[in-house]
Amino acid sequence: MSDAKDIATPREGVDGLVDLYIAFMQISLSGFGGAINWAHRALVQKRRWMNDEDFAETLSLCQFLPGPNIVNFAMCLGQRQHGLSGSLAALAGVFSVPLLIFILLGFLYSEFGQINFIHGFLSGISAAAAGFIITIGVRLAQPYRRRPLSMLFGLAAFVGVGMLRFPLLEVMLVLAPVSVAIAWWRQS
Amino acid sequence: MNQGSVLLQIAGRFALLSLLSFGGVNVVLPDAHRFVVDTQHWLTDQQFADFFAIAQAAPGPNFLMFALIGWQVAGALGAITATLAIIVPAGTLAFIVGGVWHRFRNAPWRRAMQTGLAPVTIGLVLSSALVLSSAADHDWLTFAITVLTAVIALGTKLNPLWLFAGAGLLGVVTMS
Numbered sequence: 381m382s383d384a385k386d387i388a389t390p391r392e393g394v395d396g397l398v399d400l401y402i403a404f405m406q407i408s409l410s411g412f413g414g415a416i417n418w419a420h421r422a423l424v425q426k427r428r429w430m431n432d433e434d435f436a437e438t439l440s441l442c443q444f445l446p447g448p449n450i451v452n453f454a455m456c457l458g459q460r461q462h463g464l465s466g467s468l469a470a471l472a473g474v475f476s477v478p479l480l481i482f483i484l485l486g487f488l489y490s491e492f493g494q495i496n497f498i499h500g501f502l503s504g505i506s507a508a509a510a511g512f513i514i515t516i517g518v519r520l521a522q523p524y525r526r527r528p529l530s531m532l533f534g535l536a537a538f539v540g541v542g543m544l545r546f547p548l549l550e551v552m553l554v555l556a557p558v559s560v561a562i563a564w565w566r567q568s
Numbered sequence: 569m570n571q572g573s574v575l576l577q578i579a580g581r582f583a584l585l586s587l588l589s590f591g592g593v594n595v596v597l598p599d600a601h602r603f604v605v606d607t608q609h610w611l612t613d614q615q616f617a618d619f620f621a622i623a624q625a626a627p628g629p630n631f632l633m634f635a636l637i638g639w640q641v642a643g644a645l646g647a648i649t650a651t652l653a654i655i656v657p658a659g660t661l662a663f664i665v666g667g668v669w670h671r672f673r674n675a676p677w678r679r680a681m682q683t684g685l686a687p688v689t690i691g692l693v694l695s696s697a698l699v700l701s702s703a704a705d706h707d708w709l710t711f712a713i714t715v716l717t718a719v720i721a722l723g724t725k726l727n728p729l730w731l732f733a734g735a736g737l738l739g740v741v742t743m744s
Contacts (some may be wrong), residue, residue: 409627441669444682446589447658448631455659456666467663475651478628479635483647485622486639495617497740503614504739505732506621507710510700511717512728513594519722520686530687537638537691541598542698546608548588548599550690560684567680 388428390461397462397469403427404454404473429457450474533559533567574642575649577608582634582653589658591689593631597696600637601703610641617704625732631655709742 398429403422416439419535428436442452450472458470470557492498518540524530540551581603585596597620604610604726611619619640623633631654672678705711713735721728 404625408629431578437673441666442662445658445662445665446587447662448592450629451655451659452662453653455662459666462619466737471659474629475655479647479651481626481628482635483639485626486636486647487619489622490640498738500743501736502618502621503710503743504713504735504737505625506617506704507713508717508735509621509624509731510697510704511623511714512721513693513697513700514718515721516594517690517697520690520693524687524690533632534687534691537688538694542695543690545598545602547602548596549584552588555688556685559688560681562682563684564677567676
């Protein structure tokens with residue numbers, strides 16, 4: 381556990397913004413299968429910008445809000461250190477270099493994607509990636525095995541969006557308020 | 569359609585998905601598929617599945633799959649537009665809420681929202697799995713790869729990159 385008094389003071393001014401940019405670029409580039417472990421290593425262990433408790437709390441906020449966790453994390457920590465410019469520096473770190481890589485990949489794909497062995501390679505990987513998402517869904521569902529009402533809402537979302545291919549907005553507008561209202565009623 | 573209106577359509581739709589992505593971008597893939605493959609015909613099923621695969625395997629966050637979609641539709645400008653559309657609305661919300669979070673981090677409505685949204689998120693992630701699998705699995709072999717990957721990833725702690733590499737090689741050997 382890192383202690384609160386161990387927290388390092390972020391550098392002032394432009395230096396601080398550069399630090400944020402570089403930290404989030406590193407996290408963003410190394411994060412496979414969720415950048416969160418890398419975020420903990422970079423922000424808590426290496427730079428000591430946050431302690432464990434702080435990290436866990438910020439993470440729970442970022443998971444609660446819509447959007448990619450790493451983007452939300454960059455906005456929150458950047459803001460805490462340097463206000464709006466800190467958020468923007470951290471956010472730029474998250475997407476600038478990876479976006480260049482992805483534009484290059486998009487270019488390579490449209491040039492060479494139809495070459496036989498590349499097409500075969502991608503077909504194999506995309507089938508595996510679909511399987512990997514099944515794994516994520518099943519893992520997330522584990523804690524709810526014995527909660528039939530929660531399962532029911534999960535099932536409704538799956539049938540609506542996955543099987544019947546209804547639009548996400550409409551399905552969310554129906555399911556989310558009811559599910560949240562029931563959760564509210566059960567906890568009070 | 570001219571490029572300006574295509575960019576506007578990308579920006580508008582992905583910005584909406586950004587605000588709906590409770591639990592990350594994996595929950596909005598079915599709707600993205602619906603829009604770019606079924607409605608607009610900008611991508612084929614296989615391209616959609618390929619982009620998802622590239623985003624999973626390449627260095628960088630998964631939401632950059634939307635950059636690949638944008639690239640395919642409208643080049644570099646499309647990639648940038650799509651990326652900003654998927655991160656700016658949610659990021660703005662995080663900026664606003666992050667500043668006042670300590671006031672209601674223990675508020676009962678927050679716990680109710682979290683508890684209520686979680687199962688819906690799970691159903692949506694599994695919807696993504698279904699949509700991706702029907703886009704990627706066009707014969708018994710690809711179907712078998714999907715099932716095997718899920719079983720192995722659930723049963724072991726193997727780094728998924730190995731599974732992807734194996735599946736890719738299998739694809740090269742059998743499909744080319």
